[in-house]
Amino acid sequence: MTSKTATLQDVARVASVSTATVSRTLSHPDVVSESTRIRVAEAVRATGYRINRAARNLRTKRAHSVLVLLPDLANPFFSTILEGISRNLSQRGYSMLIASTKQVHDSGERLIDYLDDVRADGMIILDGGLDADVLKSLEDASQADRVLFACEWVDGTSFPSVRCENRKGTQAAVTYLHDLGHRKIAHVTGPEGNVLMHSRKDAFIAEMTRLELALKPEWIIAGDFSLAAGCLAAQTWIAMEDRPTAVFCASDQLAMGFIAELSRHGFSVPDDVSVMGFDDIDLAAQFIPALTSIRQDRLMIGETAAEMLMARIMTPDGDHLESAAVLPVSLVIRESTSSPS
Amino acid sequence: MTSKTATLQDVARVASVSTATVSRTLSHPDVVSESTRIRVAEAVRATGYRINRAARNLRTKRAHSVLVLLPDLANPFFSTILEGISRNLSQRGYSMLIASTKQVHDSGERLIDYLDDVRADGMIILDGGLDADVLKSLEDASQADRVLFACEWVDGTSFPSVRCENRKGTQAAVTYLHDLGHRKIAHVTGPEGNVLMHSRKDAFIAEMTRLELALKPEWIIAGDFSLAAGCLAAQTWIAMEDRPTAVFCASDQLAMGFIAELSRHGFSVPDDVSVMGFDDIDLAAQFIPALTSIRQDRLMIGETAAEMLMARIMTPDGDHLESAAVLPVSLVIRESTSSPS
DNA sequence: CTGAAAGCGCTTACAG
DNA sequence: CTGAAAGCGCTTACAG
Numbered sequence: 001m002t003s004k005t006a007t008l009q010d011v012a013r014v015a016s017v018s019t020a021t022v023s024r025t026l027s028h029p030d031v032v033s034e035s036t037r038i039r040v041a042e043a044v045r046a047t048g049y050r051i052n053r054a055a056r057n058l059r060t061k062r063a064h065s066v067l068v069l070l071p072d073l074a075n076p077f078f079s080t081i082l083e084g085i086s087r088n089l090s091q092r093g094y095s096m097l098i099a100s101t102k103q104v105h106d107s108g109e110r111l112i113d114y115l116d117d118v119r120a121d122g123m124i125i126l127d128g129g130l131d132a133d134v135l136k137s138l139e140d141a142s143q144a145d146r147v148l149f150a151c152e153w154v155d156g157t158s159f160p161s162v163r164c165e166n167r168k169g170t171q172a173a174v175t176y177l178h179d180l181g182h183r184k185i186a187h188v189t190g191p192e193g194n195v196l197m198h199s200r201k202d203a204f205i206a207e208m209t210r211l212e213l214a215l216k217p218e219w220i221i222a223g224d225f226s227l228a229a230g231c232l233a234a235q236t237w238i239a240m241e242d243r244p245t246a247v248f249c250a251s252d253q254l255a256m257g258f259i260a261e262l263s264r265h266g267f268s269v270p271d272d273v274s275v276m277g278f279d280d281i282d283l284a285a286q287f288i289p290a291l292t293s294i295r296q297d298r299l300m301i302g303e304t305a306a307e308m309l310m311a312r313i314m315t316p317d318g319d320h321l322e323s324a325a326v327l328p329v330s331l332v333i334r335e336s337t338s339s340p341s
Numbered sequence: 342m343t344s345k346t347a348t349l350q351d352v353a354r355v356a357s358v359s360t361a362t363v364s365r366t367l368s369h370p371d372v373v374s375e376s377t378r379i380r381v382a383e384a385v386r387a388t389g390y391r392i393n394r395a396a397r398n399l400r401t402k403r404a405h406s407v408l409v410l411l412p413d414l415a416n417p418f419f420s421t422i423l424e425g426i427s428r429n430l431s432q433r434g435y436s437m438l439i440a441s442t443k444q445v446h447d448s449g450e451r452l453i454d455y456l457d458d459v460r461a462d463g464m465i466i467l468d469g470g471l472d473a474d475v476l477k478s479l480e481d482a483s484q485a486d487r488v489l490f491a492c493e494w495v496d497g498t499s500f501p502s503v504r505c506e507n508r509k510g511t512q513a514a515v516t517y518l519h520d521l522g523h524r525k526i527a528h529v530t531g532p533e534g535n536v537l538m539h540s541r542k543d544a545f546i547a548e549m550t551r552l553e554l555a556l557k558p559e560w561i562i563a564g565d566f567s568l569a570a571g572c573l574a575a576q577t578w579i580a581m582e583d584r585p586t587a588v589f590c591a592s593d594q595l596a597m598g599f600i601a602e603l604s605r606h607g608f609s610v611p612d613d614v615s616v617m618g619f620d621d622i623d624l625a626a627q628f629i630p631a632l633t634s635i636r637q638d639r640l641m642i643g644e645t646a647a648e649m650l651m652a653r654i655m656t657p658d659g660d661h662l663e664s665a666a667v668l669p670v671s672l673v674i675r676e677s678t679s680s681p682s
Numbered sequence: 683c684t685g686a687a688a689g690c691g692c693t694t695a696c697a698g
Numbered sequence: 699c700t701g702a703a704a705g706c707g708c709t710t711a712c713a714g
Contacts (some may be wrong), residue, residue: 007706008708008709019710021683021684022708024709032354040558051707051708054396054404055399055690056707056708056709058706059708060690072426073423076420079416079420086440087444097436098437260627260628260629285602286568286597286598321516350692360691360701361700361701362699365693372699393694394692396691396693397690398710400691400703
């Protein structure tokens with residue numbers, strides 16, 4: 001039975017010092033004397049003291065928490081990123097709040113409302129699809145320097161961001177398929193307007209050009225990142241007269257949908273066509289056939305994002321801080337790709 | 342540029358009433374006069390007032406947030422449940438905090454620490470694998486009535502819980518396979534010691550008995566809920582002399598791993614063996630073959646859990662409240678099952 | 683290095 | 699129905 005929670009007062013009484021000294025000892029141990037430090041530590045233990053966060057937050061005007069904004073809580077792509085963010089934050093005694101952009105929108109709250117002194121000290125946005133208006137108002141606010149994008153970003157805004165090497169990953173994919181002997185390579189894209197879609201599509205076209213490979217317009221198949229779009233893309237591929245021998249999909253989900261639909265129509269991967277994805281989500285290795293993909297280290301993306309945001313929160317004038325981190329990707333070769341037959 | 346955030350004082354001044362009246366108007370609109378209500382509403386709009394949560398929390402000794410405890414943040418099974426919890430909470434102006442049990446453990450904090458007045462008002466635990474000791478100390482605490490389990494639970498403890506009809510789901514699965522004509526049915530279980538594992542396994546055995554089907558001991562294959570365990574189970578199945586014609590897996594991931602491994606060895610589902618899962622995760626419908634499964638409405642699980650917890654938080658003495666909710670499951674028939682050939 | 687004291691922005695008995 | 703006043707538990711200049 002936890003009776004009454006001990007307060008600073010209780011600790012001060014037990015340690016025979018003032019509350020000011022207890023507070024100092026706890027937050028700036030180096031400014032008090034050794035003996036005080038010991039006495040206070042002892043009193044904290046004896047009383048079972050735990051800080052009252054509301055009181056501290058009210059006094060310091062800090063929330064000691066960070067808000068993570070997702071497009072969709074139910075998308076498994078984000079869970080590992082959250083794990084990374086959460087690890088980093090909890091280490092610092094910060095909490096992670098989570099909201100989905102849809103939900104924020106529905107509730108009629110504005111994003112800026114979340115950057116209240118006492119709701120969240122900062123914000124990590126994993127959704128590049130936010131309204132330009134919303135972002136503009138955020139950019140103009142005084143709290144703009146405590147907003148950071150991860151994975152996705154929005155061109156034309158000044159927020160710092162953490163992302164993976166989308167270009168290099170795409171180059172690696174195309175080069176790998178080329179090395180296997182493929183000359184007719186198609187690309188299934190992400191959703192129109194998405195920055196990742198453009199980044200990967202542009203890199204795809206550039207790399208095809210560099211390798212002097214022919215690229216028919218119909219070989220760029222419009223999709224989004226979903227399984228369903230992958231299925232549709234497969235139907236498109238099936239209907240083609242001159243079928244590409246390899247397909248590079250902008251996400252693993254697309255690749256899985258693509259392969260699934262193909263298989264329903266009697267085609268086999270990689271015998272009839274090589275297929276690869278992007279992301280290397282957990283399931284990629286277990287898929288049949290196991291998916292060749294471009295791996296993003298999502299744990300590191302999360303940890304890096306938290307790290308960068310916290311640096312900004314801690315530094316009042318952080319203009320000199322790095323405003324972008326681009327994390328490495330790697331090619332993971334599995335069973336869904338082979339030399340053309 | 343948001344200059345200074347308006348306080349209650351500012352609103353009071355503009356509305357020409359006391360801060361007490363503003364506070365009352367905002368939290369108990371029915372106790373003030375109509376005209377006051379209007380004046381205050383107007384002043385709130387004019388000043389752009391937003392409540393300072395730290396101040397309110399300090400005063401009311403409430404955190405206005407709920408902690409959700411997961412075994413593993415990176416497990417996609419939980420995301421839809423979180424979405425459901427989050428929807429319900431945000432509607433009430435409550436925030437959702439998230440932590441993983443592993444992380445809590447590593448940080449050396451005790452669970453009870455989270456139920457601080459000002460960290461979280463309640464806790465939803467999605468992990469039935471918590472230490473008995475940890476739970477005991479939680480159970481004895483005065484805050485025990487603000488702890489609730491969802492999906493999983495721990496036998497022998499008194500916490501309320503939200504769960505799905507594990508027994509009925511299992512019965513439906515076995516009956517369905519039986520109706521298809523299967524007489525030799527195996528079960529791949531969840532992890533040893535897990536309540537869901539036992540619940541489903543017991544129901545499986547009971548149903549097999551009821552249908553007067555033979556059940557060889559080796560047809561209960563020990564697994565956990567993972568893809569990898571499904572692969573191992575498939576190897577076990579392959580090595581059997583007298584192979585069951587249908588396999589009921591305790592999770593979709595198990596079923597997918599099972600099918601994947603089978604396919605690598607040249608077996609085909611459902612031609613060589615019918616396989617079904619449990620959960621109906623998003624991917625089940627897209628898997629090849631699309632997975633027959635027992636559907637849990639995870640959104641509803643989340644919403645119900647939040648609903649029940651909030652009822653307890655709001656009711657000082659909630660002993661009369663429902664202490665369990667068992668949510669319906671449904672059989673979803675897809676392509677991974679058929680009559681035995 | 684330490685203490686007395688003010689004050690962060692709310693809510694809520696207590697009077698009226 | 700409304701106001702004056704106390705107080706939630708901290709932190710931090712300001713003195714000493």
